[in-house]
Amino acid sequence: MEYSIGLDLGGTNLRAAAVDRNGKMLDKVQGRTQYSEGREAIIHDMVDAIRVMRDRFGKENLAGIGIGVPGFISLQDGVIKNCNNISSLENFPIRDEIGRRLETTVILENDANAAALGEKWIGAGRDVNDLVMLTLGTGVGGAIISGGKVLRGVNGMAGELGHITIVPNGNPCGCGNRGCVEKHASATAIIAMAKLLGLGDNMTAKAVYDLAINGNPKAQMIFTSMGESLGIVLAMLINAFNFPLYLVAGGVIGGWDLFAPAMLEETSRRSFTYRLTQTRVERAQLGNEAGLYGAAYLPWSEI
Numbered sequence: 001m002e003y004s005i006g007l008d009l010g011g012t013n014l015r016a017a018a019v020d021r022n023g024k025m026l027d028k029v030q031g032r033t034q035y036s037e038g039r040e041a042i043i044h045d046m047v048d049a050i051r052v053m054r055d056r057f058g059k060e061n062l063a064g065i066g067i068g069v070p071g072f073i074s075l076q077d078g079v080i081k082n083c084n085n086i087s088s089l090e091n092f093p094i095r096d097e098i099g100r101r102l103e104t105t106v107i108l109e110n111d112a113n114a115a116a117l118g119e120k121w122i123g124a125g126r127d128v129n130d131l132v133m134l135t136l137g138t139g140v141g142g143a144i145i146s147g148g149k150v151l152r153g154v155n156g157m158a159g160e161l162g163h164i165t166i167v168p169n170g171n172p173c174g175c176g177n178r179g180c181v182e183k184h185a186s187a188t189a190i191i192a193m194a195k196l197l198g199l200g201d202n203m204t205a206k207a208v209y210d211l212a213i214n215g216n217p218k219a220q221m222i223f224t225s226m227g228e229s230l231g232i233v234l235a236m237l238i239n240a241f242n243f244p245l246y247l248v249a250g251g252v253i254g255g256w257d258l259f260a261p262a263m264l265e266e267t268s269r270r271s272f273t274y275r276l277t278q279t280r281v282e283r284a285q286l287g288n289e290a291g292l293y294g295a296a297y298l299p300w301s302e303i
């Protein structure tokens with residue numbers, strides 16, 4: 001039985017899974033390393049987790065190995081150019097080093113792209129070949145799946161949708177721009193807005209959500225504002241791509257009922273195509289498993 005191995009380098013830990021051709025997860029392992037322990041420890045852990053899966057299910061049936069990593073990736077050389085969460089992995093030939101240790105080739109992909117591929121394979125996008133996904137977390141991850149494959153662009157940096165400008169002179173962003181959507185519609189943005197409105201310092205997005213559903217007007221305003229920001233971006237994307245499906249993912253979609261009405265209203269106001277067609281804007285379905293499935297799907301998606 002053919003299977004592949006996916007590895008997801010997540011926000012706090014890494015996971016690897018063996019998945020069969022139908023999307024059934026056969027087994028899963030978690031890494032032991034803290035990212036603060038540095039590059040060698042992380043790479044050792046990645047190789048180890050993949051080896052455990054490969055030893056368990058055998059080399060002869062292995063279709064390939066896919067790895068999802070956070071940050072900007074240069075696909076030609078398999079290097080992570082910019083990774084805020086794990087800076088020790090920046091500018092190091094991680095793909096080739098892991099391939100060397102495993103004595104095989106591995107496919108490297110941006111984690112947001114991997115997650116969208118997972119949704120396309122067995123999640124909310126399984127009935128379409130073209131979709132865009134926005135993942136709301138500490139930032140806003142973006143991915144474009146076109147014709148069933150990740151749309152990568154010439155350097156593999158396509159789909160960085162979180163850095164689309166929605167406020168010309170808005171909040172400064174780590175990318176050098178101001179007013180990026182991730183500064184106005186991420187979990188981090190919710191927390192920053194709560195602070196600005198005097199709701200409290202260091203709140204979690206969930207705490208702001210709880211205030212909002214209990215009727216706090218400032219907290220509700222935050223979700224409305226976030227919805228409007230997302231609507232602006234969705235309208236642009238719908239006008240640009242005319243795809244059938246746009247997915248919103250990430251833990252923040254727990255607050256869907258609070259931000260979706262403003263989001264869809266804004267999308268409708270700004271996109272002729274949205275108003276005239278059956279374009280769907282929906283929640284992703286696989287949660288934090290999406291990246292793991294998508295990484296595993298990488299060897300098959302490129303055939």
Ligand SMILES: [Zn+2]
Binds near residue numbers: 162163173174175177
């Ligand atoms: Zn930015």
